[in-house]
Amino acid sequence: MTENRVNLYSLTDTITPWAVRAAATLGLADLIAAGTTTLDELAAATKANPDALHRLLRYLAVRGVFKETEPRVYALTEAAEFLKTDHPAAQRPWLDVDSMAGRIEGTFSSLTHSIRTGDAAYPVRYGIEFWDDLSTNPDRATSFGALMATHASYFDQVVQGYDWSTVNHVVDVGGGTGALLTEILKAQPHLRGTVVDLPGVVEQGRARFEAAGIADRAEVVSGSIFDPLPAGADVYILSNVLHDWNDSAAEKILQRAADAIGTTGKVLIVQILVKDENDNFPDDPARLMFITQMDLRLLSLMAGKARTWREYAELGEKAGLQVAGSTVIPTGQTLLSLRRG
Template sequence: MTTLPQTTSSRVDLAALADVVTPWAIRVAATLRLADHIAEGHTALPDLARAAGADPDALRRMLRVLTGRGVFAEPAEDTYALTPAAELLKDSGAFGLRAWYDLDGMGGRMDQAFGRLLDTVRTGEPAYPLVHGRSLWQDTLEDPELALSYADLMAAHTTFAAPEVVAAYTWPERGHVVDVGGGSGSLLTRLLTARPELRGTLLDLPQAAEEARRALAAAGLGERASVHPGSFFDPLPAGADLYLLTWVLHDWNDADALRILRRCAEAAADGGEILIVENLVTEGCRADVAAAMDLRLLVLFGGRERTPGQLDDLVGRAGLRVTGRRVTGTGIHLVSCAPAG
């Protein structure tokens, strides 16, 4: 039998990187809402198992793994407590991680696609349809609960990044912005709040558009914001001052991303501007994060994280030209474009 190289660091690092037990145990803990149950006082194993709807012996054995990893604590036998890591698994935890790990929601459903990563690497095609029988976009179109789960995940991500994006760009003080594929409206809400004389239109598929309508109204922006249910592959509302594409293009292969950009170019033909917000692949401290996201996008949608050069190529082929670039402190790229003619 072949053995690993005789260096402790190589052996330990590879074992840690290849571990599948801990990541899935964390996802099950998130799905069962163990952190919230413990926070509510269900700390003893029998009580915790009842609250979570779990088999006590199986739950104990899973928690043995997670306490050993420091995710939960066991101050007394079969009695559990939260650690700083477990606090992140509460519904109210930072970054919305519990929902991302929830195997009953879209976050966990996306993670399950990695079970067919081998097929993606062999064929270059997304694995999500192989695991779930239909594309992720079909899931969101045909299952309202999955559509809502996906919209909530995207909103949590955008809400976290929105202050940085809004601060990084010189937005018009007045005029009209179309948020193309704007999801449930978290970024547009932030932008219109920061620019009281700006008007906005959010365009997305009907389920997301309805969520955005409610969110914008709840923020008191109903008079300055409208929603346009529809697809960004169809003609967009024309004549706006700015068309915003926030983490839209990376969900699509080059052919589809080009179609989206061309729709923006058509709509902005009378002097409008297009702003693309993406995490582009560059050298630096976040290169590993971009690489992981690039693989995730391939597995889920057949999309990709592009380099600046790859994005510029798409921009040019869409009949646009780059007019400005900004990079935020966390590596978010803002690329402004205008019709080339």
């Protein structure tokens, strides 16, 4: 009985997630790691109210995120290490409520609307569809692009997980600011690539390609993934794109890729799956929690959906495509390769 009550309390607590986000947004872990450890110094550096900051740190010390080593002097715990900007898990940008991440998570207060209707909650919360919000607010588009670029923490595994030896030209459909394409082209000097995305997003790819020294092999195409794609490339990547859309929209996007591949090209879907090829959930409970949580995030943001291997194979069939190969990379994403049936 008591245990159930305690569990429900910890499951329904909304204060801790926002308190951790406040600490991440203020950059407290970076400051403490750099030696700014007293309350007064931290309040000055973050332009925070000292009394309110003290109460935040006191609560987060109670929850094991920070330690109070002597009165009003703080240190990091193992959990706080994850809040540092340079931590390889790249969590901080996703916890920064001043960025698109704050707006994204705020959508969950309207989750019930999505459960009742199957529609996105984002427009109910903010009065505008998710993608329209980005299209009409360049700062939000830039912020979302930066969040997507944190996927780069595993993009090297995507590069290693696929055989590029017979590929000449790759198109990254909905490839954002070109973070994945950059990894691919850097690792495979024989390749050239194209990234297709919305105007406010894809232009940011140019600077990335210049900085990586691949601008002569990489182009950006500003356009919609629902319109015809540049035709004739060997591989069309859809990385974290199809899950943003309901089945009928995802089928249309896959059809655009199927139309572009000609007879020999491939479509490469990169996604974390709810169930694998054998219809099994991931063994790792943390991974299962992540993907089922992501599913609700996709539902509430844009009526999107996390899918199983079989559901992607069926979507492919509707677009005239068959599974040609499937690999799971160590971070859990599946590379699902499709060709004409």
